[in-house]
Amino acid sequence: MSENRSEKLINMVMKFVELKAIVALKDGIMYTLPMSLIGSVFLLLAQIPYKPFNDWVASIFGAGWTEPLFQVYNSTMAIMAIVAVIGIAYMYAKNEGHEPLGAGIIAFAVFLITLDQFTTSTTGEVVGGVIPRTWLGGQGMVTAIIIGLSVGAVYSWFLTKKITIKMPAGVPQGVSNQFSALIPGLVIITATMFIYMFFKYALNTTLIGFIFKVLQTPLQGFTDSLFGLIITVALVPFFWWFGVHGASIVGGVIGGLQTANRLDNQAIIDAGRELTLANGGHIVTDQFNASFVTVGGSGLTLGLVIAMIIIAKSEQTKALGKIAIGPGLFNINEPIIFGFPMVMNPLMFIPFVAAPTISAVVAYLAMRVGLVPLFTGVTVPWTTPPIISGFIMGGWRMALLQIVCIAISVVVYFPFLLKQDAMNLKSEQELEA
Secondary structure, three states: OOHHHHHHHHHHHHHHHOOHHHHHHHHHHHHHHHHHHHHHHHHHHHOOOOHHHHHHHHHHHOOOOOHHHHHHHHOOHHHHHHHHHHHHHHHHHHHOOOOOHHHHHHHHHHHHHOOOOEEEOOOOOEEEOOOOHHHOOHHHHHHHHHHHHHHHHHHHHHHHOOOOOOOOOOOOHHHHHHHHOHHHHHHHHHHHHHHHHHHHHHOOOOHHHHHHHHHHHHHHHHHOOHHHHHHHHHHHHHHHHOOOOHHHHHHHHHHHHHHHHHHHHHHHHHOOOOOOOOOOOOOOOHHHHHHHHOOOOOOOOHHHHHHHHHHOOOHHHHHHHHHHHHHHHOOOOHHHHHHOOOOOOHHHHHHHHHHHHHHHHHHHHHHHOOOOOOOOOOOOOOOOOOOHHHHHHHHHHHHHHHHHHHHHHHHHHHHHHHHHHHHHHHHHHHHHO
16 A cells, blocks of 8 residues: 555545544543443342252342342343433534533433333333433433433533523632533423424334334444454554554444443343343444454454463564563553554554454354343453353353354464564664674
């Protein structure tokens, strides 16, 4: 690729990365991470896959001993859409230089307005005055993203144009901020009411139900398909090769959908059904990436580090391998990305993209045919070392599959590393001479 074309492509990538909506989505969705991890801990405790232990605990605390654990899960991981809509609107307004909490609160109110605030019991009785939990988790994620970005943009526009109630100079800033949110809040919430009326009376549905059916379901299907998986996996190292944080870009766009896939899987278990593809289970979730695609960091570079330690002859490659193995075990690979380097290295472009893509395809097919179980709602911090993370989330079979994927990455990187190491060795010998 010529230098001129590379610059044009980099400029295009950077323009996309710096879009206000992409930045707000990427940063705002991160607010769901603490709730996801905390909820996973309590979910794992409630669903320890060892019956004798569960029976022993039940004999001490009674058959309902898991109820407090699920109470925490339902109040953390199961309300991810609410956290997302507040976080995205908050970050949009914050990035625009405005008081952000007002945007988050308005977005939360808008999200609730889109819901039918009643539910139907198992006996067919309609119970009013409640918020259906169905839409607070994965099924409401795309709506949360749309509302968060829309409210953040409109709220920021009003404040930028100074279409607000202006308070005298002596009024405390906290009070002034709340009055500033009145006009944009009134306009946004009033508009939402008319949107609610349109979907309710004209289409006999709700905005969130309509988006789930028309937009979210197809998008989740795409992320869960083999074709969609290959595209999204390959894009991460592709962006990184140009020096742009590929994981943040791609994760910011599809992370909410993959999280929705994970929450859908857990919903199947919560409904008392077996988690299978036939019952609507998903293969590609946010845990899938962490387990099989970004092991050792983006590009599945742990395989490269292992190969460096085994076969490297140049002092430069040997030293870098020793330095990078520690962070790599915790899925941190900046020493490799910028120190090897992978960025703008023509020789390493092919394995950098191919290693995670091949690993993802192998893992996808293994889960497709049932060799490895689907992911439940349990997740772990992204820095959890491989094999350990696989065992926690899917047992020994998933841990074994991680070993297979790491071995694949070693094989993929091997011939390219030989060439790069030979080049480094030649340079060292010429320098010594």
